[in-house]
Amino acid sequence: MxxxxxxxxxxxxxxxxxxxxxxxxxxxxxxxxxxxxxxxxxxxxxxxxxxxxxxxxxxxxxxxxxxxxxxxxxxxxxxxxxxxxxxxxxxxxxxxxxxxxxxxxxxxxxxxxxFDVRVDRALEGGMNVSRSTLDERLADTVGKARQIANHLQESSLYYGFALNRAAEMTGVDEAAIYTPVGVLIAVGGTHPSLATPSPPSPKILEDLRNRLIEVYAKPEQEENDLRLRVVLPLETNELNDAVRFLQVIDMVPATLAADIETVQSGWQDYxxxxxxxxxxxxxxxxxxxxxxxxxxxxxxxxxxxxxxxxxxxxxxxxxxxxxVAGGNFGIRQPVTSRDEMGSLTESFNAMTAQLEQAQRERERNHQALETTRAYLESVLSNLSSGVLVFDEWLQLRTANHSATVILQSPLAELEGTALTRWAARQPALAPFAELLIHHISPALNEQWHQETEIRIADTARTLLVRGTRLSGPPLSYVVVFDDVSVVVQAQRDAAWSEVARRLAHEIKNPLTPIQLSAERLAMKLSDKLDDADQDVLVRGTLTIVSQVAAMKQMVDDFATYARQPRPGQLTDFDVVALLNEVLALYDHLQPHLQLILPDAPVILHGEANRLRQVFHNLFQNAADAQADNAAPGYRVSLSVEGEEAHLSVCDDGPGFTEEVLARAFEPYVTTKAKGTGLGLAIVKKIIEEHGGRVMLANKAPHGGKITLVLPVTSDVRMQP
Amino acid sequence: MTTTQPCEILIVDDEAGIRELLSEILIDEGYRVVLAENAREARAYRQKQEPALVLLDIWMPDTDGVTLLR
Structure with a gap:
């Protein structure tokens, strides 16, 4: 600028x-x-x-x-x-x-x-008139001079006298006679200027004497007078042979002289x-x-x-x-004038001030909004429920942290991806996406909720999914889901515990009298019957007693399962030794058993007796799964990874069905013809009480694999 | 069976079936049997007499056997 x-x-x-x-x-x-x-x-x-x-x-x-x-x-x-x-x-x-x-x-x-022509001519005319007048006078004076000269020659009188007479006679103002060197010899006339004689210049005399000019006649301006000077030589005679010159001066009248002067100077100027x-x-x-x-x-x-x-x-x-266009609203221009430009500048300043205020307001609002958004976001991310928001084309817009955790998939990658394309992008989410499509598409306006089981990362999970449409444009859908697996499991566990407790009480109570009565019958009647009847009695009694024992065993299993957890005898023990001790009882499995155990003892803290029961259950399950298998195979391995002991038991049986994988740890889920279905439920209970976890999986090409993970630290507390 | 003066046995059980079965067996064997349906009755009897033996059901609706024993 x-x-x-x-x-x-x-x-x-x-x-x-x-x-x-x-x-x-x-x-x-x-x-x-x-x-x-x-x-x-x-x-x-x-x-x-x-x-x-x-x-x-x-x-x-x-x-x-x-x-x-x-x-x-x-x-x-x-x-x-x-x-x-x-x-x-x-x-x-x-x-x-x-x-x-x-x-x-x-x-x-x-x-x-x-320079007009008329003026030109007038001046010219005036000039001519004055000149001709002057010339006329000059000619007149020359005539007079000649007359005087003639008179002087004719008379033999003395020059002075003759001159005076001739001058008076002709009427010239002054007549004088000069020698060739300009010495005045005689003078006469009507107005002789005796006091100041004006002799002709030597040049005039010289010219005349040499006969260059015959007569000198010129008007002369002398001070204020205009005079006519005429000079001519006098003829010599015998009497007087000296060369003499006659000068006649005639004064031009003052008025005429002035007029001539005026005309002449005007002419000259012009x-x-x-x-x-x-x-x-x-x-x-x-x-x-x-x-x-x-x-x-x-x-x-x-x-x-x-x-x-x-x-x-x-x-x-x-x-x-x-x-302002660049976003700087702090500009104030100085107001330098009081005119419209000044008021325009003032208006501009007012405008920028308002803009600045508005911008500040907007920034405040933005900040408030941002705070709200951050607050919402923190609420969302701290929410244990997974939250997904879809736009009207079912593209994922928002997914909170819990959703990622529950679904165990990086949902951020799916942002902007339509539900229908989820399966292609992340196959693991296919069932979940299908469920959402099924629910969101038809029931546009209704709230819906469904409890569903979905496999996530090889683990069956129970999800409680609720969804609704957000009112108002833009159209969007919110899906909130919780992993209720634990809750459902706990509910089931509690229900089964109650059942088991009641069964234990209601069934076990009559068993004692039944067994007592049977034994009493056998004792009382043994010596009163013949052999045939005796045999029937003994067999009947034995059946009753053995079945009652079986029932008691079952009820005891229930009791074990349903038993309130209590801190038992907690000791440090070597789990390797315990495994070997239990395996010793499964002699018949030895030929098919592949055993991988660490050399060093692995010390666990807990109830050795209850873990023993766990191992029994696992080996029994493995054996039962291969009861019909001609070439059974077992693989038991124990390893320590970090602060956890991993014990896995594999078999070459048919493996687990989906259904079993999902619910194997619930009571009464079994693949066996015989069995209470409590085995794995008890295993899970005990392992969890030891702060560990149990995982079920199938192994290729076929067979089941169950893995226990137990903490090795000595500071294990019993889990409730 | 060898005693002339049979011992008195108190049977405490809320289940009528068990009470009766036990009393039948024990009477058969020659004992005197007193029945109590619950802890209150058992205590009432205990105030009057001291039985030689008390068969106590551990699990009863009002009071469990262990508490009664004490």
Whole structure:
């Protein structure tokens, strides 16, 4: 914005040069009025004016060049400034040109009018009249002089006397006789100027004596008098052979002399002016042109300055608006004038102030919104429920942390992916996506919820899924789901515990009397029956007793399962030794058993007796699974990984069905023809009480694999 | 069976079937049997006499056997 910063300096220099130029122009114009002093210095003044005008022009053209550049580089306000400048220049140019044209024309006409033909002729006529009058008088005087000379020659009288007489007779003012060297010999006449004789100049006498001229006759201006001088040589005679000259002076009357003088000087002046009128015209035209140029240049300079001054606030406003457009609302432009531009600037300031306030307000709102959003986000991410939000095309928009954890898939990768394409992107989520599609698509307007079982990462999970549509555009759906596996499991466990407890009480109670009665029957009747009946009795009694024992065993299993957990005898024991001890009881499995045990003892803290029961259950299950298998296989391995002991028991049986995998740990789920279905339920209970976990899986090509993970740390507390 | 003065046995059980079966067996064997349905009755009898033996059901609706024993 250099256009505006140096404007002040430019303005001052322009003003200064303009003043100088105006002064110089004034001098020039004064000089045109023919004052002798200025006439002498006219050329210098002209040069000075020219120099000033050139300086001004340079200044103004620099201004124009700057304006032109800012016009072309698109500086804001330059366009307006150029326009204003052009208008200003036009306003100055038109009247200036008009005045100039009129002035030049009138100069021409007035100067020409001085040299009018009639005036010319009148002056010429006057001049001729005065000249002819003078000539006539001169001729008359010459005549008189000749008369005197003749008279002098005829008379033999003394010169003085004869001269006086002849002069009086002819009536000349003065008649005198001179020697060739100009010595006065005699004088006479009506008005002889004896006091101040005016002899003819030696040159006249010389010319006459040499006969170069016959008669000298000229009018002469002497002080205020116009006199006619006539000189001629006197004829010599015998009497007087000396060369003498006669001079006759006749005074022209004063009025006539004055008239002649006037006519002559007027004529002379006129001739002079007439001679130099072209030059005068050129002079006046030059002065006018200078004036015009100066005026125009100053006008142009002023126009530029004014235009810039007018456009400067626009430039400031433009800067301001550009800053506002760039997002900076802190701009306040100084109000420099009290006109519309000033009030516009004030309005601009008010506007930016409002904008700034609005922006601050918006930022505050944004911050508040952001806080709310962050709050919601933290609520969402801390929520144990998984939350998914879909847009109307079923594309995932939001997924919280819990959703990722529950589904064990990186949901962030699926953001923006439609549900229908989930299966392709992450096959593990296919069942879940299918469930959502099924529920979201048809029931658009209703809340729905479903408890469903889905395999996630090889583990069956029970999910409670609820969904609804969010009202209002844009249409979106929210799905909230919880992993209720643990809850459901706990509920089932509690239910089964209750069943087991009741069974234990209700069934076990009658068993004792039944067994007692049977034994009593056998004892009482043993010696009162014949052999055949005795045999029936014994067999019947045995059946009753053995079945009752079986039932008791079953009820005891229930009791074990349903038993409230209690801290038993907690000891540190070597789980390797315990395994070997239990395996010793499964002699018949040995040929098919692959055993991988660590060399060092693995010390666990817990109830060895209950773990023994766990191992029994596992081996029994493995054996039962392969009861019909001709080539059974067992693989038992124990390893320590970090602070956990991993014990896995594999078999080559048929493996587990999906159903079993999902519910193997629930009571009464079994694959066996015989069995209470409590085995794995008890295993799970005991292992969990030891702070461990149980995992079921199938192994390739077929067979089941059950893995126990138990903490090795000695500081195991019984889990409730 | 060898005693002339048979011993008195107190049977405490809430189940009528068990009470009766036990008393039948024991009477058969020649004992005197007193029956109590619950802890309250058992205590009442205990106030009057001291039985030679008490057969106590551990698990009863009102009071469990162990508590009664104490």
């Amino acid at each position: 250099t256009l505006w910063s140096t404007a002040r300096r430019k303005r001052w220099s322009l003003l200064l040069v303009s003043c100088l130029a105006a002064a110089a122009l004034f001098l020039l114009v004064s000089a045109s009025a023919n004052t002798p002093f200025f006439e002498r210095n006219y050329k210098w003044l002209l040069a000075l004016n020219g120099a000033l005008i050139i300086t001004l022009m340079v200044i103004v053209s620099r201004q124009l060049y700057k304006l032109w550049r800012s016009y072309h580089t698109g500086v804001f306000g330059a366009r307006l400034a150029v326009r204003l400048m052009l208008m200003g220049a036009l306003v100055a140019l038109l009247p200036g040109a008009l005045v100039y044209a009129v002035s030049v024309a009138s100069i021409d006409r007035s100067i020409e009018s001085w 001739k002079e002016i007439s001679f130099s009128r072209k030059w005068v015209k050129r002079l006046y035209t030059l002065t006018l042109t200078m004036t015009l140029l100066l005026t125009l240049t100053i006008a142009l300079g002023m126009a530029v300055v004014l235009a810039e001054r007018f456009a400067a606030p626009l430039g400031l406003l433009a800067e301001g608006t550009q800053a």
